[in-house]
Amino acid sequence: xxxxxxxxxxxxxxxxxxxxxxxxxxxxxxxxxxxxxxxxxxxxxxxxxxxxxxxxxxxxxxxxxxxxxxxxxxxxxxxxxxxxxxxxxxxxxxxxxxxxxxxxxxxxxxxxxxxxxxxxxxxxxxxxxxxxxxxxxxxxxxxxxxxxxxxxxxxxxxxxxxxxxxxxxxxxxxxxxxxxxxxxxxxxxxxxxxxxxxxxxxxxxxxxxxxxxxxxxxxxxxxxxxxxxxxxxxxxxxxxxxxxxxxxxxxxxxxxxxxxxxxxxxxxxxxxxxxxxxxxxxxxxxxxxxxxxxxxxxxxxxxxxxxxxxxxxxxxxxxxxxxxxxxxxxxxxxxxxxxxxxxxxxxxxxxxxxxxxxxxxxxxxxxxxxxxxxxxxxxxxxxxxxxxxxxxxxxxxxxxxxxxxxxxxxxxxxxxxxxxxxxxxxxxxxxxxxxxxxxxxxxxxxxxxxxxxxxxxxxxxxxxxxxxxxxxxxxxxxxxxxxxxxxxxxxxxxxxxxxxxxxxxxxxxxxxxxxxxxxxxxxxxxxxxxxxxxxxxxxxxxxxxxxxxxxxxx
Amino acid sequence: xxxxxxxxxxxxxxxxxxxxxxxxxxxxxxxxxxxxxxxxxxxxxxxxxxxxxxxxxxxxxxxxxxxxxxxxxxxxxxxxxxxxxxxxxxxxxxxxxxxxxxxxxxxxxxxxxxx
Ligand code: SF4
Ligand code: SF4
Ligand code: SF4
Ligand code: SF4
Ligand code: SF4
Numbered sequence: 072x073x074x075x076x077x078x079x080x081x082x083x084x085x086x087x088x089x090x091x092x093x094x095x096x097x098x099x100x101x102x103x104x105x106x107x108x109x110x111x112x113x114x115x116x117x118x119x120x121x122x123x124x125x126x127x128x129x130x131x132x133x134x135x136x137x138x139x140x141x142x143x144x145x146x147x148x149x150x151x152x153x154x155x156x157x158x159x160x161x162x163x164x165x166x167x168x169x170x171x172x173x174x175x176x177x178x179x180x181x182x183x184x185x186x187x188x189x190x191x192x193x194x195x196x197x198x199x200x201x202x203x204x205x206x207x208x209x210x211x212x213x214x215x216x217x218x219x220x221x222x223x224x225x226x227x228x229x230x231x232x233x234x235x236x237x238x239x240x241x242x243x244x245x246x247x248x249x250x251x252x253x254x255x256x257x258x259x260x261x262x263x264x265x266x267x268x269x270x271x272x273x274x275x276x277x278x279x280x281x282x283x284x285x286x287x288x289x290x291x292x293x294x295x296x297x298x299x300x301x302x303x304x305x306x307x308x309x310x311x312x313x314x315x316x317x318x319x320x321x322x323x324x325x326x327x328x329x330x331x332x333x334x335x336x337x338x339x340x341x342x343x344x345x346x347x348x349x350x351x352x353x354x355x356x357x358x359x360x361x362x363x364x365x366x367x368x369x370x371x372x373x374x375x376x377x378x379x380x381x382x383x384x385x386x387x388x389x390x391x392x393x394x395x396x397x398x399x400x401x402x403x404x405x406x407x408x409x410x411x412x413x414x415x416x417x418x419x420x421x422x423x424x425x426x427x428x429x430x431x432x433x434x435x436x437x438x439x440x441x442x443x444x445x446x447x448x449x450x451x452x453x454x455x456x457x458x459x460x461x462x463x464x465x466x467x468x469x470x471x472x473x474x475x476x477x478x479x480x481x482x483x484x485x486x487x488x489x490x491x492x493x494x495x496x497x498x499x500x501x502x503x504x505x506x507x508x509x510x511x512x513x514x515x516x517x518x519x520x521x522x523x524x525x526x527x528x529x530x531x532x533x534x535x536x537x538x539x540x541x542x543x544x545x546x547x548x549x550x551x552x553x554x555x556x557x558x559x560x561x562x563x564x565x566x567x568x569x570x571x572x573x574x575x576x577x578x579x580x581x582x583x584x585x586x587x588x589x590x591x592x593x594x595x596x597x598x599x600x601x602x603x604x605x606x607x608x609x610x611x612x613x614x615x616x617x618x619x620x621x622x623x624x625x
Numbered sequence: 626x627x628x629x630x631x632x633x634x635x636x637x638x639x640x641x642x643x644x645x646x647x648x649x650x651x652x653x654x655x656x657x658x659x660x661x662x663x664x665x666x667x668x669x670x671x672x673x674x675x676x677x678x679x680x681x682x683x684x685x686x687x688x689x690x691x692x693x694x695x696x697x698x699x700x701x702x703x704x705x706x707x708x709x710x711x712x713x714x715x716x717x718x719x720x721x722x723x724x725x726x727x728x729x730x731x732x733x734x735x736x737x738x739x740x
Contacts, residue, residue, distance in 0.1 A: 387713070544719070544721050546719075579712055
């Protein structure tokens with residue numbers, strides 16, 4: 072049912088939704104109702120398929136049970152489909168009217184299929200109308216048009232040619248179908264079925280990837296969402312990725328020219344896993360040159376309750392690290408800062424590059440360290456790390472917590488108290504945290520305790536990418552700046568006091584941009600810690616100092 | 626006098642006849658930003674992999690320019706793709722792509738002996 076109705080398109084763009092529904096659902100009903108009608112007319116449960124489709128051709132002028140009602144219904148459905156078709160034709164030539172900036176390019180197979188699809192229903196209308204004029208068996212629409220044909224000339228002359236043309240266009244459509252975008256009609260049904268059955272993509276090409284690839288209808292909705300076009304990149308978006316996989320001519324330049332931001336996945340009406348599909352292709356493409364990292368050695372772990380892994384990116388934003396340290400100290404947590412001096416990367420950037428086997432090596436090394444520490448909690452302050460720790464590390468008895476959640480819990484349990492201010496903040500959802508991990512509310516709740524978080528149109532799953540994404544290995548820095556400015560200009564429109572994010576990479580990217588001041592939420596919290604709790608921190612520091620003196624015998 | 630020749634060490638010599646620029650051309654065709662590298666070493670200083678082992682990204686650029694494919698293929702394996710290098714690079718060079726291209730280029734050389 073979902074394949075025919077596509078409620079997702081409706082929500083996003085009602086006109087487009089109506090177009091798809093009237094074409095797909097209308098046609099489906101035409102077939103079903105037509106079949107019923109034939110069954111009743113023939114008094115038989117089994118009627119040959121062609122008889123149902125070309126019923127008006129065979130029917131002649133017999134009256135049968137409910138024939139009037141059926142004529143009306145069939146005409147109504149035909150009108151329904153035709154109205155959708157009209158929208159579709161207008162859309163092809165006037166895409167702006169539909170709020171679409173871009174529509175996909177067609178190849179010749181598509182053009183044949185598209186033309187025959189466009190012709191099927193008008194021809195059906197004309198053919199059925201001539202029948203109506205000859206046999207007087209039409210409903211409100213076909214009789215009307217039939218009368219008009221009758222007026223122009225003798226309907227009997229048009230009768231055979233029109234039915235012939237109608238059946239030809241139908242034939243053409245089904246012949247062109249496997250080689251065109253309309254292949255999604257049969258494939259999508261299979262796809263939705265498999266998805267509901269709980270089948271998921273694995274890390275390699277298999278028949279399920281094929282099903283997804285062929286389910287894409289090339290509607291171009293993903294194209295419209297993709298920020299890359301702001302930077303003039305118009306050939307690597309999901310719809311083209313899928314097309315290139317189908318045609319087996321995917322180049323590395325296109326495969327790796329994607330931010331992996333997930334904006335396209337949110338609105339895909341078919342629910343194609345664009346990111347995962349691309350990841351699978353990247354894994355396949357780089358399979359032969361995975362690194363072994365045999366230089367990694369097992370460092371000694373320190374025992375602690377909590378392990379803090381800052382990650383490569385956080386190391387380039389030292390203020391985030393010092394804020395986290397301040398928070399840990401104030402809350403008197405027993406923390407081991409695992410990668411304070413050195414540690415391998417978390418493995419997520421390798422995964423984004425498709426180097427899955429290589430990433431596993433880093434994951435094994437890090438996992439052993441974390442487990443050796445005996446900690447019950449692992450805190451990370453970078454969403455890129457968070458995603459890989461949560462999804463790909465096997466850490467029994469260790470809870471992986473993102474710093475936003477961790478800090479929120481500290482405040483909630485009274486270990487940390489913060490002052491409020493009347494700062495207006497815009498919160499930028501990092502892709503890896505938001506669309507990647509589905510965490511939208513926790514950072515907002517946390518920031519809401521300190522200041523006011525401004526609501527925006529493009530937030531949560533519709534948030535922009537900062538442009539700095541590690542997922543894209545091809546884009547130039549200049550083009551990244553265009554993406555960054557698209558987000559920044561939008562945020563500046565809300566004239567906030569500051570911009571807050573939860574990703575060190577976003578922070579770095581935005582900080583290099585225009586004048587808006589950017590902070591990580593850890594910095595905001597560290598800056599808002601109450602003086603009460605601060606004095607606690609001071610006590611600890613003094614105690615530590617005293618300990619030092621004691622050790623040195625002073 | 627020949628002892629004072631500054632071209633004495635092997636590492637400073639390039640044999641023009643044997644100069645293998647296949648990987649270099651492969652990379653430059655696909656990542657022009659690499660042309661502007663000034664060998665400042667900023668990338669090496671921040672490198673996550675360089676922190677753990679004797680790995681020097683800047684030297685990868687050097688080996689690449691010198692056509693030292695044997696050195697390259699071992700060295701380039703050590704990169705972790707973390708992306709810190711690009712963030713500190715004063716010339717905005719897309720170093721991860723350079724590394725990816727070298728890896729791909731060498732793999733293709735090995736399998737097909739052509740590029
Ligand atoms: S991937 Fe989804 S949104 Fe993009 S063209 Fe295909 S069906 Fe449409
Ligand atoms: S993941 Fe982002 S960058 Fe890649 S195609 Fe989708 S919208 Fe575009
Ligand atoms: S840096 Fe942040 S916003 Fe940008 S792509 Fe990465 S997670 Fe998304
Ligand atoms: S930081 Fe950039 S310019 Fe400096 S050596 Fe590295 S790549 Fe070259
Ligand atoms: S991406 Fe590779 S070369 Fe660059 S800093 Fe990370 S490990 Fe070093």
